[in-house]
Amino acid sequence: MPNNGPVRIAMWSGPRNISTAMMRAWGNRRDTFVVDEPFYAYYLSATGREHPGRDEVIVHGEIDWKKVIAQLTGPVPNGQQIYYQKQMTHHLLPEIERAWLTNVTNCFLIRDPAEVIVSYIKKNNDPTLEDIGFIQQAEIFDWVCKQNGAIPPIVDAHDVLEEPEKILRLLCEALGVEFTEAMLSWPPGLRETDGIWAKHWYGEVATSTRFRQPCRREPAPVPKHLTEICNRSRAYYDQLYEHRLH
Numbered sequence: 001m002p003n004n005g006p007v008r009i010a011m012w013s014g015p016r017n018i019s020t021a022m023m024r025a026w027g028n029r030r031d032t033f034v035v036d037e038p039f040y041a042y043y044l045s046a047t048g049r050e051h052p053g054r055d056e057v058i059v060h061g062e063i064d065w066k067k068v069i070a071q072l073t074g075p076v077p078n079g080q081q082i083y084y085q086k087q088m089t090h091h092l093l094p095e096i097e098r099a100w101l102t103n104v105t106n107c108f109l110i111r112d113p114a115e116v117i118v119s120y121i122k123k124n125n126d127p128t129l130e131d132i133g134f135i136q137q138a139e140i141f142d143w144v145c146k147q148n149g150a151i152p153p154i155v156d157a158h159d160v161l162e163e164p165e166k167i168l169r170l171l172c173e174a175l176g177v178e179f180t181e182a183m184l185s186w187p188p189g190l191r192e193t194d195g196i197w198a199k200h201w202y203g204e205v206a207t208s209t210r211f212r213q214p215c216r217r218e219p220a221p222v223p224k225h226l227t228e229i230c231n232r233s234r235a236y237y238d239q240l241y242e243h244r245l246h
Helices: 019-027 040-047 054-060 065-073 099-103 113-120 134-148 157-162 164-175 224-241
Strands: 007-013 032-036 082-088 105-110 154-156
Touching: 007 019, 007 065, 007 134, 019 032, 019 082, 040 054, 065 099, 099 134, 105 134, 105 157, 105 164, 105 224, 113 224, 134 224, 154 157, 154 164, 154 224, 157 164
Parallel strands: 007 082, 007 105, 032 082, 105 154
Antiparallel strands: none
């Protein structure tokens, strides 16, 4: 049955997934407010990582993780019914408490690690296991399962691209919200709710108007020096994949 109270959805994904397109789908609903990677500024400030536009992200973002949590678990902005939170798994650093996760509905967006790595190295050719987020995704998944005593909703990027309406209907049902066809297409361009980093990362999604069909050509191979990282990531990916909605 659909929820009557506000629904706070934390969608946990690693980088180089379809997470921004998924945010577009939810952001195109009339009843939803979206937030884009709310822990990113804290992550950059705490780790010192060099990312495109790093200083600008930190200046415009919130670098106190406790304040971020207060925003994510507080009233839904603009009085909306649904608060969709696009989250990156690697941004949830170990020092950030996990208890707040019980105040949101957690779900997971996964993608084949070989595809993630091949995409990621276009921006950074030497990622670590932690950079691509699979180990953190599994940690969050295990924590949520233990707290809830149930498997949270999981969707795979390939399934979403192949059958967006089917998978989004299943996801909405699992979350207790009504599906709407507004989630299947959206106007092109950037949004006010996009992170300040959109100009560096969202070039492709800015031209999109729907989920694009998955690529049919043979994927590029994972470089040899990243084979071990890919294999270790696949163990975590497979753990979640078996529970995906399909």
